[in-house]
Amino acid sequence: MSLINESHDPALKSWVEQANQPGSDFPIQNLPFGRYRSIGADEDFKIGVAIGDQILDLQGTGLIDSPDMNALMALDSTTRLTLRRDISRGLAQGSPQQQAWSKLLSAQDAVEMAVPCRIGDxxxxxxxxxxxxxxxxxxxxxxxxxxxxxxxxxxxxxxxxxxxxxxxxxxxxxxxxxxxxxxxxxxxxxxxxxxxxxxxxxxxxxxxxxxxxxxxxxxxxxxxxxxxxxxxxxxxxxxxxxxxxxxxxxxxxxxxxxxxxxxxxxxxxxxxxxxxxxxxxxxxxxxxxxxxxxxxxxxxxxxxxxxxxxxxxxxxxxxxxxxxxxxxxxxxxxxxxxxxxxxxxxxxxxxxxxxxxxxxxxxxxxxxxxxxxxxxxxxxxxxxxxxxxxxxxxxxxxxxxxxxxxxxxxxxxxxxxxxxxx
CATH class of the missing domain: 3.90.850.10 (Fumarylacetoacetase-like, C-terminal domain)
Structure with missing residues (x-):
């Protein structure tokens, strides 16, 4: 079974414009996970997805209901593929989620990052x-x-x-x-x-x-x-x-x-x-x-x-x-x-x-x-x-x-x- 799907399409572009720049670490084909919060904020770290020079608040999208990264990581492969597909579609050019999700973005240079998850061993x-x-x-x-x-x-x-x-x-x-x-x-x-x-x-x-x-x-x-x-x-x-x-x-x-x-x-x-x-x-x-x-x-x-x-x-x-x-x-x-x-x-x-x-x-x-x-x-x-x-x-x-x-x-x-x- 091929591991390549629509989320890897080289023609795919994001409405987050910096993600479309050649050489960007975080184009829409990537979508890595991390934990972040605003610099100086007295708040818990949130799960975010890097897109261009921005971070998408994943819980704010409604695609996950918990800030626990370890729980997300423990999802079965089929559920993870579905989550990746939904994030990709929401960040793609022409997405009906653009207006709502644009309010969930934070600039990467305005946040502090944490270790991505609880590392037990x-x-x-x-x-x-x-x-x-x-x-x-x-x-x-x-x-x-x-x-x-x-x-x-x-x-x-x-x-x-x-x-x-x-x-x-x-x-x-x-x-x-x-x-x-x-x-x-x-x-x-x-x-x-x-x-x-x-x-x-x-x-x-x-x-x-x-x-x-x-x-x-x-x-x-x-x-x-x-x-x-x-x-x-x-x-x-x-x-x-x-x-x-x-x-x-x-x-x-x-x-x-x-x-x-x-x-x-x-x-x-x-x-x-x-x-x-x-x-x-x-x-x-x-x-x-x-x-x-x-x-x-x-x-x-x-x-x-x-x-x-x-x-x-x-x-x-x-x-x-x-x-x-x-x-x-x-x-x-x-x-x-x-x-x-x-x-x-x-x-x-x-x-x-x-x-x-x-x-x-x-x-x-x-x-x-x-x-x-x-x-x-x-x-x-x-x-x-x-x-x-x-x-x-x-x-x-x-x-x-x-x-x-x-x-x-x-x-x-x-x-x-x-x-x-x-």
Whole structure:
């Protein structure tokens, strides 16, 4: 069955004129969900749909009767498709809803955004094979990938309480570190603070404890995709991660974009899952016809930096890398969800699955400074004369993402900004 319908029609235009501008992140073909309220308002956050440079109050339209985003995310796929169709028709040029709905719009620059939903649990995976290989070479030149990597999606349970929306400012993390030649560890601020370029996959409909989700049904349990910067203190992690994995090096901050681009909006941008020749095929529980043909979300990802000096001088952010998530991921979102539940683990609406760092095969496609600087050996030279091996106080990292293909209207994810404080 085709996932493409009238809401994806490239000829479709909106009566919100800015949505029709070439290059807009939020044309009528997108319709991502988020939570917002007017800046300074003493009110609860509302569910909104981004359209151009505006936000539509979804509850005001009468199409939903609850401000609970998690409840919306838990709707079955048929109901979600109907909701998308009704929103699209109401925002389309010539819609009889235009007069009423025009009163439900708020300018995006006049609101504050919240984390899109209640995130009960967060699991971070390690699907970027080029990232895993590059980092592995730094520490294990003879065996960059561990023997299990191409057989099982690697993941660990993270902390959801420190996940914040774009604009997050956080203190430089502290913890124990140990220099190779030191007799004992020391305590202090991280000197090797890094970003991690990821996609976040939000769970829609959950599953009961003890009831695995099959690969055939996994896509029906995925609500949408967001941008994710899962910050990492590399020096703290190097000392603490054996034998149980990351702890203080990862739990201090994670930043996500305020908009969730639904899997329905991403239907025209699906791509086949391709394994390199000679690699093992997934075990049967992780393998399915649809997943092979259309399991990958083909998203372009960009990383920019704005240092404090650049900001004070009025300079624009400078690009660090640009890459394709579709070429970076070894496992699909559906495979992550299926593997997560195969032992009966119960996922809930709003749970977040991180893709892990998505790096391409080329140096200018790296998803972290650890790779870009080869572990700090090759500093990045910025146009204003500054250099970076790892992040310094006052640095702002910006992630952007979008999908585009010939014959299809480009859609975007907005951006994620996060700033490191002293």
């Amino acid at each position: 967060y699991t971070d995976f390690y699907t970027g094979i080029h990232h895993a290989t590059s980092v592995g070479k730094l520490f294990r030149p003879d065996q960059p990938l561990m023997p299990n990597y191409k057989w099982v999606p690697i993941g660990y349970h993270g902390r959801s309480s420190s996940i914040r929306v774009s604009g997050q400012k956080f203190r430089r993390p502290q913890g124990q570190t140990k220099a190779p030649d030191a007799a004992q560890p020391s305590f202090g601020p991280s000197r090797r603070l890094d970003y991690e370029l990821e996609l976040g996959y939000f769970v829609g409909r959950g599953n009961e404890l003890g009831q695995p989700v099959s690969i055939k049904d996994a896509d029906d349990h995925l609500f949408g995709v967001t941008l994710l910067n899962d910050w990492s203190a590399r020096d703290i992690q190097a000392w603490e991660y054996q034998p149980l994995g990351p702890f203080l090096s990862k739990n201090f901050a994670s930043t996500i974009s305020p908009w969730v681009v639904t899997t329905e909006a991403l239907a025209p941008f699906r791509a086949p899952l391709k394994r390199p020749e000679g690699d093992p095929q997934p075990l049967p529980y992780l393998d399915g016809d649809f997943n092979r043909k259309s399991g990958i979300f083909d998203v372009m990802l960009e990383v920019l930096i704005l240092t404090q000096r650049m900001a004070e001088a009025g300079l624009a952010p400078e690009r660090l890398t640009l890459g394709d998530a579709g070429a970076a991921a070894y496992w699909t979102a559906a495979q992550l969800l299926t593997h997560h539940t195969v032992n009966g683990c119960n996922l809930q609406s709003g749970d977040l699955l991180g893709s892990g760092t998505l790096s391409g095969p080329a140096a200018n496609e790296a998803g972290s400074l650890l790779e870009l600087t080869e572990g700090g050996k090759r500093p990045v030279q910025l146009a204003n004369g500054e250099q970076r091996t790892f992040l310094e106080d006052g640095d702002t990292l910006i992630l952007r993402g979008w999908c585009e293909r010939p014959g299809v209207v480009r859609i975007g994810f907005g951006e994620v900004r996060g700033t490191v404080l002293a």
